[in-house]
Amino acid sequence: MKEKLALLIRLQECDSELVKLSAKKIKLPEAIVKMEEDFRLFREKVEGNKRKHDELKAKRSDAESRIKKLQDAMSKTRERLLEVKNNKEYQAMLKEIETAEKASGDIETQIIALMEEMDQLTGLVKQDEETLRQAAGEHVREKKNLTDELGAVDADTQAWTEKRADLQKQLPGELVDRYERVRKRNNGIGVISVWKAVCNGCHMNIPPQMYNEVQRSEALLSCPNCNRIIYFEDQEKSA
Ligand SMILES: [Zn+2]
Numbered sequence: 001m002k003e004k005l006a007l008l009i010r011l012q013e014c015d016s017e018l019v020k021l022s023a024k025k026i027k028l029p030e031a032i033v034k035m036e037e038d039f040r041l042f043r044e045k046v047e048g049n050k051r052k053h054d055e056l057k058a059k060r061s062d063a064e065s066r067i068k069k070l071q072d073a074m075s076k077t078r079e080r081l082l083e084v085k086n087n088k089e090y091q092a093m094l095k096e097i098e099t100a101e102k103a104s105g106d107i108e109t110q111i112i113a114l115m116e117e118m119d120q121l122t123g124l125v126k127q128d129e130e131t132l133r134q135a136a137g138e139h140v141r142e143k144k145n146l147t148d149e150l151g152a153v154d155a156d157t158q159a160w161t162e163k164r165a166d167l168q169k170q171l172p173g174e175l176v177d178r179y180e181r182v183r184k185r186n187n188g189i190g191v192i193s194v195w196k197a198v199c200n201g202c203h204m205n206i207p208p209q210m211y212n213e214v215q216r217s218e219a220l221l222s223c224p225n226c227n228r229i230i231y232f233e234d235q236e237k238s239a
Helices: 002-046 048-081 087-169 173-185 208-216
Strands: 191-195 229-232
Touching: 002 048, 002 087, 002 173, 002 191, 002 229, 048 087, 173 229, 208 229
Parallel strands: 191 229
Antiparallel strands: none
């Protein structure tokens, strides 16, 4: 009987592993997707300063091309100035040049402000790049761990299924049936340990007489409460 009980315990171990593996098969791909999404959001956040820097850079180049246009217009006006005949027209053109110079000066002031802001951001962008570089390395490592784990699931499932089939062959059919019936009714656990007169499946007390019998493990006993096949395990020794 001790031998059969030992086989049943190992059969239970196989079934518990197979349950864990099928859960992994679902949860690991979900975890990988979530991880990718988390990293994408993190990167988006960290790259905020860089986006701002790029915006300022675009503004600066826009301002520079506006200055260039103004200067081109001014030099044309200055050329025309030499050919002007009357004073009124001359004064109007001088005014035009003056307005353009002022506009150009204002844009230059804006460019200086943009450059100062960009300078401040440059340091932050560098820090962010370093933060992102480290996080990306960590992300790749974690993703590889999950992917490797997922890759092992099929092979492990195969191995535990074979082991289970082998164990089942060594047990009488009616005992396997009894185990299966109890297991189906008890969240996948058909065999459970008992320690200090308490069933580890339902946490109810085992009557003293039965507890003595369990410790001798001469018969296959069932927990009077949850009906699981019980065996004695000294948890202080095994821990
Ligand atoms: Zn029980």
